[in-house]
Amino acid sequence: MTACLIYNPAARGEKAAALRRKIERLSDVTLMxxxxxxxxxxxxxxxxxxxxxxxxxxxGDGTLYEVINGLMRAERRPRLGLIPAGTANVFALEHNIPWDFEAALQTALHGTPKTIDLIRANFQNGTRYAAxxxxxxxxxxxLGFVSWELKKKYGKLAYWIxxxxxxxxAQPSLTCSFNGCRRECGxxxxxxxxxxxxxxxCFPDASPEDGMMDLTLFPRVGLITAARVCGRILTGRSLCLSRADYFQTNQxxxxxxxxxxxxEGEWVGVSPVTFSVIKHALTFNAPGPQSHRRK
Structure with a gap:
């Protein structure tokens, strides 16, 4: 099997340096x-x-976002593997991918194939994909105000700042069209x-395999409340969803x-934008009965 591993050799910090040393000792994959x-x-x-x-x-989620968008350019798409690192990896959490390097590597190489949908975003500057x-x-x-330096210095507090x-x-006002109706939200x-x-x-009924996207729409509120809600969302803290409306749609x-x-936590562009589901877009190696089998 021909396997390529994409990583950032310039990632900063002691953990990143230790991870880089492990990666550069690998001999059974092509390093990119x-x-x-x-x-x-x-x-x-x-x-x-x-x-x-x-x-x-x-x-993290940003690296995975870039890799997925590269794979979606190809006519023949290879299988995807993931070794989680960085400050956040929601995809790894969703699919129970281990954070231990060796365990994640074995899952990436030998895991159980799982086919997932993707979110496609069409906007003025092109098309992007998210898992x-x-x-x-x-x-x-x-997110446009969150720099690496800010995250390094303050951690999750950077999102509150x-x-x-x-x-x-100014807080934006959104007009959304889906399922044959139009709604306003903040x-x-x-x-x-x-x-x-x-x-x-945030999406209790969502599945990456059902051909649907799950929507949580929040009403327009005062700026202080908006900042509080946004800060809690971006730092993964508990949030009362009673004021939000919940829907499912494919576009x-x-x-x-x-x-x-x-x-995936990366600023991309501005609306108007259409999000739609691409069913069975990619296959990745997920944890399973064979995820720790060695060659």
Missing amino acids: PTERPGHATELAAKAADNGAELVIAVG QLAGVGFDAMT AAVKALFH LALIGNGRFYGGRLV ITIESPGVDFQL
Whole structure:
């Protein structure tokens, strides 16, 4: 089996350095180090075009987002593997992928094949894909204020700081079209799995295999409340969803122009944007009876 492993050799911190040493000792996979933001997308597409049977992403939700978008460029898509790292990996949590390096590596190489849907976002600047989640409105605006330096210095507090910064910008108003109706809201969260922002269950009935997206729509509220809600969402803290409306659909269009949206916690662009489901888009190696079998 031809396997390629995509990782960031410039990731900072002691944990990242230890992970890099483990990766660079591997001999049974082709190592593809990234050199710049967005490079993982190019490398994944190249690996697929060169006939790789398996592409393993090492990193957090952002790295996985880039790799998936590279694989979706290819006509023949290799199987996906994941070794979780970084500050967050909602996909790993959703699919019970181990955080231990050796266990995750064996799962990526020998796990049980599982086919999943993806979220597709069509907007003015092109098309992007996500495995887990999307957000439109205040959460995406807030993410634009979160830098690596801020996260390194303050940890999860960085998201609260960013939410306060976002208070000085007008809260967006969204017009959403789905299931033959139109609704107004202040924040739209779209899930292909149960979790958002860590262990926060924002989409309790969501499944990455049912051909549907789950929507949680929050009404427009005061700026202080919006910052509080957004901070709790982005840090994975418990949240009262009683004021939110919950739906399922296979397509939703955000008609309002100029509103920020994000995929997998990465700021992507502005609306108008249409999100739709791509059924059975990718196959990845999930934990299962054979996940720890060695060659």
